Each structure stands twice: as structure tokens, then as C-alpha cells.
Amino acid sequence: MTATKRSHSRAARIAAIKAAAARQLASRGAAALSIREVARELDLVSSAIYRYFATRDELLTALIVDAYDDLGATVEAAEAPVARGRTRERWRVACRAVRSWAIANPHDYALLYGTPVPDYRAPALTIEAASRVIGVLGRIMDDDAAQRASVAPDDAGADVAGFLDVDNVAAVMPHVATGRYVRALIAWSHVFGSVSFELFGHFVGSVQDPGAYFECVVDELANLLGLASD
Amino acid sequence: MTATKRSHSRAARIAAIKAAAARQLASRGAAALSIREVARELDLVSSAIYRYFATRDELLTALIVDAYDDLGATVEAAEAPVARGRTRERWRVACRAVRSWAIANPHDYALLYGTPVPDYRAPALTIEAASRVIGVLGRIMDDDAAQRASVAPDDAGADVAGFLDVDNVAAVMPHVATGRYVRALIAWSHVFGSVSFELFGHFVGSVQDPGAYFECVVDELANLLGLASD
DNA sequence: TGTACATCAGTGAACGCGCGTTCACTGATGTAC
DNA sequence: TGTACATCAGTGAACGCGCGTTCACTGATGTAC
Numbered sequence: 001m002t003a004t005k006r007s008h009s010r011a012a013r014i015a016a017i018k019a020a021a022a023r024q025l026a027s028r029g030a031a032a033l034s035i036r037e038v039a040r041e042l043d044l045v046s047s048a049i050y051r052y053f054a055t056r057d058e059l060l061t062a063l064i065v066d067a068y069d070d071l072g073a074t075v076e077a078a079e080a081p082v083a084r085g086r087t088r089e090r091w092r093v094a095c096r097a098v099r100s101w102a103i104a105n106p107h108d109y110a111l112l113y114g115t116p117v118p119d120y121r122a123p124a125l126t127i128e129a130a131s132r133v134i135g136v137l138g139r140i141m142d143d144d145a146a147q148r149a150s151v152a153p154d155d156a157g158a159d160v161a162g163f164l165d166v167d168n169v170a171a172v173m174p175h176v177a178t179g180r181y182v183r184a185l186i187a188w189s190h191v192f193g194s195v196s197f198e199l200f201g202h203f204v205g206s207v208q209d210p211g212a213y214f215e216c217v218v219d220e221l222a223n224l225l226g227l228a229s230d
Numbered sequence: 231m232t233a234t235k236r237s238h239s240r241a242a243r244i245a246a247i248k249a250a251a252a253r254q255l256a257s258r259g260a261a262a263l264s265i266r267e268v269a270r271e272l273d274l275v276s277s278a279i280y281r282y283f284a285t286r287d288e289l290l291t292a293l294i295v296d297a298y299d300d301l302g303a304t305v306e307a308a309e310a311p312v313a314r315g316r317t318r319e320r321w322r323v324a325c326r327a328v329r330s331w332a333i334a335n336p337h338d339y340a341l342l343y344g345t346p347v348p349d350y351r352a353p354a355l356t357i358e359a360a361s362r363v364i365g366v367l368g369r370i371m372d373d374d375a376a377q378r379a380s381v382a383p384d385d386a387g388a389d390v391a392g393f394l395d396v397d398n399v400a401a402v403m404p405h406v407a408t409g410r411y412v413r414a415l416i417a418w419s420h421v422f423g424s425v426s427f428e429l430f431g432h433f434v435g436s437v438q439d440p441g442a443y444f445e446c447v448v449d450e451l452a453n454l455l456g457l458a459s460d
Numbered sequence: 461t462g463t464a465c466a467t468c469a470g471t472g473a474a475c476g477c478g479c480g481t482t483c484a485c486t487g488a489t490g491t492a493c
Numbered sequence: 494t495g496t497a498c499a500t501c502a503g504t505g506a507a508c509g510c511g512c513g514t515t516c517a518c519t520g521a522t523g524t525a526c
Contacts, residue, residue: 029348048470115344116430118259163439182446193423200346209393216412278503
């Protein structure tokens with residue numbers, strides 16, 4: 001009982017540490033995240049943090065997992081209200097949500113999809129956390145395929161079994177034909193590729209209004225996927 | 231005359247500093263690049279470096295410019311031997327060259343296309359240097375369009391003038407119809423998006439053999455661009 | 461309910477490290493007459 | 494060709510900074526009998 005009291009305040013402390021660290025991440029980026037600075041913000045001595053996180057990397061891992069989860073939840077929430085059958089609109093909304101989240105949280109986005117932090121090795125935990133967004137985008141493609149199973153025979157004749165993790169991909173979108181996996185991966189990865197290019201400054205000189213451009217891209221990808229128009 | 235001697239040895243020093251810095255970049259990444267470490271490698275005192283580069287950022291800028299140039303030259307060299315008319319093959323070869331270069335020089339690639347270095351603002355110089363690779367890929371698309379001007383009417387009806395830097399894009403590929411610009415940008419940026427995903431570990435769990443996958447992607451992009459098959 | 465003991469949060473000092481940059485300087489290399 | 498002067502490369506010490514992590518400790522909170 002009192003045990004719960006102590007563990008409750010412990011949980012609160014952990015949350016406070018993560019929140020402070022997240023704020024620092026948001027304002028100065030992952031490289032600038034420092035245990036001493038976190039401690040300062042909480043009016044603690046730096047060594048106190050070690051009661052909660054054994055190492056800087058452990059704290060960073062927690063932030064990564066939280067960020068993936070936040071992104072996943074955001075995209076889920078954005079896409080949920082759209083009628084299940086309107087797969088193209090779901091796709092659009094989900095893609096927009098990814099981009100908006102990235103723009104609102106550029107350093108978190110960079111932490112997840114940018115250059116890996118040097119000397120940091122991502123534990124399996126983070127890979128699992130990453131799957132939430134993948135799940136949303138995959139489910140949309142899958143629902144579309146399920147609705148119109150007969151329509152498009154796979155044109156990409158390539159035998160994909162040799163170079164994809166077919167089981168994993170199939171688990172995410174069981175109704176999508178194997179021959180369309182490559183396009184699905186292109187569409188999925190391109191969403192992040194576009195956002196990265198925008199955030200990292202590679203559209204300077206070619207794209208003036210990234211928001212409008214992104215809309216076009218999302219529709220082109222929907223075409224590539226053969227999503228039903230509406 | 232003797233003036234040239236001094237300036238020659240000066241140029242050699244600058245080259246040596248950049249080479250040492252590039253080695254460190256290659257082995258530990260941009261964040262770990264340190265003027266003191268560079269000086270150590272050259273058996274110099276750290277302050278000596280300031281005779282040649284006013285600041286760490288200036289050195290970093292030089293490395294970025296060199297890296298863009300190296301990438302550009304590599305892709306140009308790879309694509310040059312292919313007959314000009316075989317645009318699809320040129321596209322394939324150029325894309326492969328981008329990927330190979332990235333794999334061979336992962337830290338340079340990350341410096342160019344990954345998360346921007348914190349507190350580093352890229353001068354216009356680097357943007358100019360970046361255009362060399364863009365030029366190669368753009369020229370291929372343009373040559374293809376020039377050869378078969380009549381063929382594909384633009385299907386993407388979007389009026390692109392509002393959100394692209396149409397003049398700049400047109401300068402790179404004057405024969406490509408405005409309506410195809412978005413696809414061209416998708417193809418171009420996706421090459422880097424795929425390479426980034428591979429290098430940064432986001433294909434773990436879905437792509438087993440990134441080389442084979444990349445081949446498929448490149449062909450899909452060629453289809454998207456409507457490049458003549460051969 | 462009260463006491464003896466164990467657990468845990470947080471302290472404060474220290475270790476050992478590396479960094480970018482400045483500054484006054486020596487000595488060699490080049491220039492002008 | 495020789496000398497007086499200016500330019501430049503490189504030195505060595507220092508400034509001031511921040512970092513992650515360890516360790517022996519105090520005092521409060523919780524547990525067992």
C-alpha cells in the first residue's frame with residue numbers, strides 16, 4: 001500500500017525526467033540532450049538521475065520509444081474518423097498526419113528517421129515501437145486490397161520472396177498480393193522520404209510550397225498503389 | 231614565383247587537413263569531427279589549423295562541398311559510358327552509383343542527406359555543390375523526354391506553377407512537360423529516400439536484401455517516369 | 461502500536477575527459493630596393 | 494647580389510566550458526515482528 005505510494009512517486013519522477021528530456025530534445029536536438037541539463041531543469045543533482053536511468057542511452061531509448069508511440073497514436077487518431085471504405089482518403093489523412101507531426105516535432109522526427117545517433121545502438125524495443133505507424137499505413141493498403149481483391153493483377157512480375165521479409169510484410173497486409181509489395185514499400189517509405197527531404201532542406205530550389213507539393217505526392221503514391229479514387 | 235611556392239605548400243596543407251578531416255568523418259561521423267583531433271593526426275598544434283580554417287564550421291563546409299562533388303563525379307563517371315539513347319539503363323546505372331557511393335561512404339552520405347548538423351547553417355555554396363548529382367539524374371529524365379516528345383501527355387493535371395520553383399526545374403530538364411515535374415521530383419527524391427532508409431536501418435524487418443530491392447525500386451521509378459524500356 | 465532494520469532518493473564532491481578558440485611569441489620564407 | 498623589412502606558419506600555454514559517471518554519504522520512507 002505504502003509500497004504503491006513510493007512506486008507511484010517513482011513513476012511520476014520518471015515521467016518528469018522524460019518530459020524534461022523531451023523538451024530539451026525538442027528545442028536543441030538529440031545530440032544536445034544531456035543528463036546534467038535534465039537534472040538542472042528539475043533542480044536535482046546530476047547523479048540523482050542515475051536512480052532512474054542507468055545511462056544516457058537508456059534515457060534516449062525511452063524518448064525514442066515514446067516518440068514512435070506518439071507519432072503512431074497521432075496518425076491513428078487522424079485516420080480513425082474516416083469511413084473505413086474510403087481508403088484513398090484514409091491514406092491522404094494518414095500521410096498528412098505524418099507530415100504535420102514531423103513539422104510540429106522536427107527534432108523528434110530527426111531522432112526517429114534521421115541519421116542514427118552516433119555510438120547509439122537501437123535495442124529491439126525501438127524497432128517494435130516503430131511498427132505502430134507502419135501498421136496504420138499498412139492497414140490502409142490492406143483494406144483497399146481486401147475490398148477489391150479481384151481488380152488489379154500484380155504487374156510487377158518480380159519474385160519478391162528472395163529479398164523481402166515476406167512473412168512480416170504479409171502479417172501487416174495479408175490481402176495485398178505479393179507482386180505489389182515493392183510498390184507498397186515504395187509508397188510507405190516515400191512518405192518519410194519526402195518529409196525528410198523537406199525538413200532537411202533538400203527541396204530548396206525546387207519546391208516552393210512543400211505542403212501543396214506533398215498533397216500531389218500523396219495522390220501520386222495513391223495512384224501507384226491503385227487505391228480506389230473517391 | 232617564390233610566391234607560388236608558398237601558396238603551393240599552403241594548398242597542400244589545406245588538402246592534407248581536409249584529407250585528415252575526411253578520414254575522421256568517414257570513421258566516426260560529423261559530430262565527432264574535431265579540430266584538435268585533426269591537428270593531432272597531422273602532428274600539429276591545434277591552433278595551427280586556424281591558419282587555414284577560421285572555424286570548425288568552415289572546415290565542415292569544405293568537407294560537405296567536397297563530398298557533394300565526389301558523389302556527383304562518381305555518378306557522372308558511372309553513367310557516362312552508357313549510350314545516350316538508353317535512358318532507362320542510364321537511370322539504373324546512375325541510381326546504383328548513388329547507392330554504392332552511399333554504402334562506401336556512409337558518414338559522408340549522412341552528412342549530406344541525413345539530419346543537418348546542429349547549429350550548422352549551410353551556406354549557399356553547399357546548395358550549389360549539391361546540384362551536380364541532381365544534374366545527372368535530371369539530364370537523364372530530360373534526354374528521355376526529348377527523344378520521345380510526343381509520347382506521353384501529362385496525366386497529372388495539377389497546376390504545378392504555384393508550388394514548385396518552375397524556373398529552376400525547367401533549367402535542369404527543359405524537355406520535360408510541366409505536368410510531369412512532380413513525378414520527376416518523386417523519382418529523384420526517392421532514390422535518396424530508399425538509400426537513407428536502408429542506411430538508417432528502417433528496412434529492418436521488411437527488406438532482407440536491400441540491393442535486390444533497390445533494383446526493383448529503380449525500375450518502378452523508371453516506369454513512373456515512363457522511361458523507354460530497352 | 462512501537463521499535464529495529466532495510467530500502468531507497470537525493471546530495472556533493474570528485475575523476476578524467478575533450479572541446480573550440482585566443483593570444484603573444486619565434487623563426488623561417490619571401491619581397492622591395 | 495645583398496640587405497632591411499614584412500609576411501606568414503607553427504608553437505605552447507591558457508581560458509572557460511560542458512560532459513557522463515562513480516562513490517561514500519545522509520536522511521527520509523517503508524517493512525517485519
